[in-house]
Amino acid sequence: MTKAPETVDPHVFVLFGATGDLCRRKLLPAVFRLTQKGHLRNRHVVLGVARDDGMDERSFRSFARQALEDAGFSDSELDTWCDACLFYQPIQGDGGDDDYTSLKARIEEIEAKREMPGNRAYYLAVPPKVFPIVIDGLGRHGLNESPGWTRLIIEKPFGHDLESAKKLNATVHEWFSEEQIYRIDHYLGKETVQNLLVFRFANQVIESQWNRSAIENVQITVAEDIGVGTRAGYYDGVGALRDMLQNHLTQVLTLVAMEVPAAYDARSIRNEKIKVLRSIRKIDKSEVVFGQYAAGEIGGKQVAGYLDEDNVPDGSRTETFVAARLHIDNWRWQDVPFYVRTGKRLAERLTEIIITFRKPPVQFFKSMELDGDVRRDQLVITLQPDEGFALHVDVKHPATDQDLAKVPLSFRYEEAFGKLADAYVTLLLDVLTGDQTLFVHAEEVEESWTLFEPLLDGTIEAVPYASGGWGPTESEKLIEDDAGRWRV
Amino acid sequence: MTKAPETVDPHVFVLFGATGDLCRRKLLPAVFRLTQKGHLRNRHVVLGVARDDGMDERSFRSFARQALEDAGFSDSELDTWCDACLFYQPIQGDGGDDDYTSLKARIEEIEAKREMPGNRAYYLAVPPKVFPIVIDGLGRHGLNESPGWTRLIIEKPFGHDLESAKKLNATVHEWFSEEQIYRIDHYLGKETVQNLLVFRFANQVIESQWNRSAIENVQITVAEDIGVGTRAGYYDGVGALRDMLQNHLTQVLTLVAMEVPAAYDARSIRNEKIKVLRSIRKIDKSEVVFGQYAAGEIGGKQVAGYLDEDNVPDGSRTETFVAARLHIDNWRWQDVPFYVRTGKRLAERLTEIIITFRKPPVQFFKSMELDGDVRRDQLVITLQPDEGFALHVDVKHPATDQDLAKVPLSFRYEEAFGKLADAYVTLLLDVLTGDQTLFVHAEEVEESWTLFEPLLDGTIEAVPYASGGWGPTESEKLIEDDAGRWRV
Numbered sequence: 001m002t003k004a005p006e007t008v009d010p011h012v013f014v015l016f017g018a019t020g021d022l023c024r025r026k027l028l029p030a031v032f033r034l035t036q037k038g039h040l041r042n043r044h045v046v047l048g049v050a051r052d053d054g055m056d057e058r059s060f061r062s063f064a065r066q067a068l069e070d071a072g073f074s075d076s077e078l079d080t081w082c083d084a085c086l087f088y089q090p091i092q093g094d095g096g097d098d099d100y101t102s103l104k105a106r107i108e109e110i111e112a113k114r115e116m117p118g119n120r121a122y123y124l125a126v127p128p129k130v131f132p133i134v135i136d137g138l139g140r141h142g143l144n145e146s147p148g149w150t151r152l153i154i155e156k157p158f159g160h161d162l163e164s165a166k167k168l169n170a171t172v173h174e175w176f177s178e179e180q181i182y183r184i185d186h187y188l189g190k191e192t193v194q195n196l197l198v199f200r201f202a203n204q205v206i207e208s209q210w211n212r213s214a215i216e217n218v219q220i221t222v223a224e225d226i227g228v229g230t231r232a233g234y235y236d237g238v239g240a241l242r243d244m245l246q247n248h249l250t251q252v253l254t255l256v257a258m259e260v261p262a263a264y265d266a267r268s269i270r271n272e273k274i275k276v277l278r279s280i281r282k283i284d285k286s287e288v289v290f291g292q293y294a295a296g297e298i299g300g301k302q303v304a305g306y307l308d309e310d311n312v313p314d315g316s317r318t319e320t321f322v323a324a325r326l327h328i329d330n331w332r333w334q335d336v337p338f339y340v341r342t343g344k345r346l347a348e349r350l351t352e353i354i355i356t357f358r359k360p361p362v363q364f365f366k367s368m369e370l371d372g373d374v375r376r377d378q379l380v381i382t383l384q385p386d387e388g389f390a391l392h393v394d395v396k397h398p399a400t401d402q403d404l405a406k407v408p409l410s411f412r413y414e415e416a417f418g419k420l421a422d423a424y425v426t427l428l429l430d431v432l433t434g435d436q437t438l439f440v441h442a443e444e445v446e447e448s449w450t451l452f453e454p455l456l457d458g459t460i461e462a463v464p465y466a467s468g469g470w471g472p473t474e475s476e477k478l479i480e481d482d483a484g485r486w487r488v
Numbered sequence: 489m490t491k492a493p494e495t496v497d498p499h500v501f502v503l504f505g506a507t508g509d510l511c512r513r514k515l516l517p518a519v520f521r522l523t524q525k526g527h528l529r530n531r532h533v534v535l536g537v538a539r540d541d542g543m544d545e546r547s548f549r550s551f552a553r554q555a556l557e558d559a560g561f562s563d564s565e566l567d568t569w570c571d572a573c574l575f576y577q578p579i580q581g582d583g584g585d586d587d588y589t590s591l592k593a594r595i596e597e598i599e600a601k602r603e604m605p606g607n608r609a610y611y612l613a614v615p616p617k618v619f620p621i622v623i624d625g626l627g628r629h630g631l632n633e634s635p636g637w638t639r640l641i642i643e644k645p646f647g648h649d650l651e652s653a654k655k656l657n658a659t660v661h662e663w664f665s666e667e668q669i670y671r672i673d674h675y676l677g678k679e680t681v682q683n684l685l686v687f688r689f690a691n692q693v694i695e696s697q698w699n700r701s702a703i704e705n706v707q708i709t710v711a712e713d714i715g716v717g718t719r720a721g722y723y724d725g726v727g728a729l730r731d732m733l734q735n736h737l738t739q740v741l742t743l744v745a746m747e748v749p750a751a752y753d754a755r756s757i758r759n760e761k762i763k764v765l766r767s768i769r770k771i772d773k774s775e776v777v778f779g780q781y782a783a784g785e786i787g788g789k790q791v792a793g794y795l796d797e798d799n800v801p802d803g804s805r806t807e808t809f810v811a812a813r814l815h816i817d818n819w820r821w822q823d824v825p826f827y828v829r830t831g832k833r834l835a836e837r838l839t840e841i842i843i844t845f846r847k848p849p850v851q852f853f854k855s856m857e858l859d860g861d862v863r864r865d866q867l868v869i870t871l872q873p874d875e876g877f878a879l880h881v882d883v884k885h886p887a888t889d890q891d892l893a894k895v896p897l898s899f900r901y902e903e904a905f906g907k908l909a910d911a912y913v914t915l916l917l918d919v920l921t922g923d924q925t926l927f928v929h930a931e932e933v934e935e936s937w938t939l940f941e942p943l944l945d946g947t948i949e950a951v952p953y954a955s956g957g958w959g960p961t962e963s964e965k966l967i968e969d970d971a972g973r974w975r976v
Binding site: 006191194195198199201202203204205206207208209213214260263264357358359360361362364365377390391393394395396397398399401402404405407409410411413416417420421435 | 494679682683686687689690691692693694695696697701702748751752845846847848849850852853865878879881882883884885886887889890892893895897898899901904905908909923
């Protein structure tokens with residue numbers, strides 16, 4: 001069933017923020033996973049870059065080795081790999097010329113020594129305010145081009161409003177072409193998200209139903225059960241809309257709603273995603289609900305409200321929950337509401353896309369569960385915690401003459417294929433093989449901000465909701481107006 | 489989840505052929521199951537009728553009691569029930585007046601004693617040559633009507649060609665109206681067969697695909713792994729077409745193909761089934777394959793050919809396998825071939841309906857299993873051995889960039905709801921509650937014979953096929969001509 005793994009060109013992978021949390025937890029394990037899977041059989045080098053705090057190459061290798069062990073690797077070649085492939089370059093991090101002159105020299109030295117063709121990937125695992133400094137530094141010192149390919153990977157958040165996003169795009173585009181840029185949204189690396197398009201376009205039975213004739217509404221829920229934790233310093237003033245809705249949920253929505261692309265490649269797919277964003281009707285504030293979690297109970301434990309969390313300023317109006325009804329004004333989706341919601345301290349950790357199909361035009365049968373009311377068929381696509389999907393359909397209940405029972409026709413990825421790779425493994429491989437399909441285009445970023453920024457003018461009040469539920473009752477109301485309801 | 493069981497009117501259930509195999513294995517257990525499930529809480533009586541061979545009421549009760557024990561019942565009320573509800577009436581069986589005069593007296597006596605309103609069901613579990621004798625006997629003695637309802641249940645086979653079927657219908661209609669007649673096809677009592685309509689009409693996602701735009705072909709396979717066994721005396725000269733295709737497979741086919749009825753009732757549904765039969769194009773003999781099993785191996789055991797079975801005459805040309813390609817000339821199914829096949833001594837015991845959907849108009853992806861060829865999505869409905877269905881669709885294989893893996897979205901009745909009732913339990917309850925939906929209408933019988941009789945003129949040669957396979961290669965050819973293939 002498996003074929004030979006795709007082999008990546010020899011390259012230097014330059015990791016900015018190499019000693020940070022994302023590198024430790026996700027990026028270093030992802031790179032090592034790719035070596036194990038045989039994708040990096042060619043020569044490759046990871047060059048860690050971080051602000052100088054006394055770490056040297058030796059201690060970076062120990063740091064990386066520990067990170068890999070923590071990630072569950074116990075490969076006997078771990079030491080060999082760390083010694084052969086890991087390098088470290090401390091910088092001042094002030095954007096000064098010295099940093100990039102010495103970085104350039106280091107890269108060229110490694111490439112010369114290893115006889116590498118000059119392929120370079122720069123991964124910016126650094127705080128957003130550092131993005132422009134690094135990009136500018138790379139550009140001004142000619143590190144935006146090389147004898148081979150040069151690619152730039154940028155973590156979220158990509159701007160905090162339309163203006164900042166445009167400004168960041170401008171900085172990036174000053175030195176890099178869009179074809180070199182990989183804006184990460186790790187949701188897109190999830191198997192189930194990728195499968196969304198495959199499932200639609202590989203199955204005529206599915207794609208032929210994927211429209212307003214067959215579908216009554218679409219729901220996208222990204223629910224967290226945790227609160228802001230120790231991240232209030234970052235989170236307060238950012239909130240659920242910027243942190244989740246503007247990027248993750250919107251990306252998922254564009255994949256659900258997009259037309260069949262001209263070809264299955266990055267350019268065609270991103271083009272269709274941008275079209276979706278442009279077709280979304282200007283959001284009416286009356287169709288948006290902001291919430292902020294109050295105290296409550298989750299899993300039998302009392303938890304504090306947002307305002308009582310550490311480092312949250314008194315009277316903060318930051319929303320920890322947002323729900324909205326969106327309308328896509330195109331031929332495929334007119335009159336099919338898209339409900340999106342995300343929040344912290346909800347009843348469970350759950351990310352789902354729910355396609356609710358229309359009921360049959362004539363109802364011959366009664367549903368046993370609902371006293372004769374017919375619950376619609378639904379396709380429930382689960383991104384978390386158990387990737388897969390289930391088509392919930394009616395069958396005849398055997399105990400009765402012709403009453404219905406709703407049953408799930410279910411598929412679970414790990415049940416069928418074993419443990420899935422982390423999203424970063426997928427996304428890194430795509431970067432290294434030059435596939436931009438699962439990365440966010442500049443225009444997507446700007447269109448998304450254009451859509452959501454008007455909601456951030458402070459006029460929408462975040463209503464309190466009890467921790468451990470499903471957010472404010474106003475969110476239920478939003479969907480009940482259309483005679484629907486959230487699945488959970 | 490369960491509701492109060494439907495209660496049947498007080499009645500006398502007159503069982504012709506009461507000491508026979510069908511009564512012992514199926515009918516008596518089915519009646520007792522209905523009492524256990526609470527459907528027969530009202531007064532009911534089973535009056536066994538059989539040709540006099542010395543059995544009396546007492547020995548009939550012992551016979552019945554043993555039958556119920558053999559069927560797995562160990563209910564403490566078994567004796568009570570046998571004594572209170574089972575009666576026996578021997579007859580001469582020659583159609584003489586005495587038989588029916590005394591039967592009438594006996595029924596009236598029981599009804600009077602039990603204060604019953606005169607509801608009567610006559611079940612003809614007798615050889616086909618006896619059907620007219622009993623029907624005529626009942627009619628001539630006024631047993632075709634009563635103060636309550638009177639119903640007549642007829643087992644298969646209903647005629648052996650068009651003329652005999654018409655003649656039998658005429659005999660029946662001389663005394664009984666069509667509303668009184670329940671022609672049994674036990675396939676229709678299977679949960680999955682009933683679910684076929686419920687699944688279609690309760691789920692807009694299914695019914696909206698149930699047509700020539702979405703479906704490429706339909707296959708119906710009824711495969712037996714056993715040979716003719718001890719039944720050659722009956723089977724030889726009858727063959728697979730009469731024994732299986734003309735009734736069971738054709739019934740299943742009409743349910744698959746029928747239009748949405750005006751209402752979900754017997755009259756509307758049977759009307760639509762008749763319409764399907766009338767729309768089937770006259771069968772071209774070049775689209776029919778007859779086969780006769782030769783020796784071979786099944787489950788590691790050598791088995792004899794049909795001609796070497798006990799009681800099969802030398803040189804018999806009886807077909808033990810038939811496959812055909814049918815065409816339904818209506819708006820829903822034009823150009824969608826329906827492949828049907830049934831046979832003895834095939835590789836396994838299996839009854840399946842397979843709906844093969846069209847491939848997507850554009851193929852973005854490769855299938856891992858088939859070297860790039862795309863296997864169509866299929867809905868596989870299993871009637872035997874494990875009732876349920878599975879929708880086979882493509883998902884993205886996680887080990888790859890965008891290759892497909894076919895996975896089943898599966899539903900199994902017993903897994904979901906526990907052990908299913910025998911088809912006879914379902915059908916008997918329908919008889920006793922007056923629901924004709926799952927019984928065959930006179931016109932269905934005649935239309936089916938009209939369709940198939942021309943194939944029985946002896947011009948189609950039964951080609952030998954090895955036991956343990958899937959019949960003659962000509963059967964494969966039939967479907968390969970359309971670039972398709974049998975699922976198994």
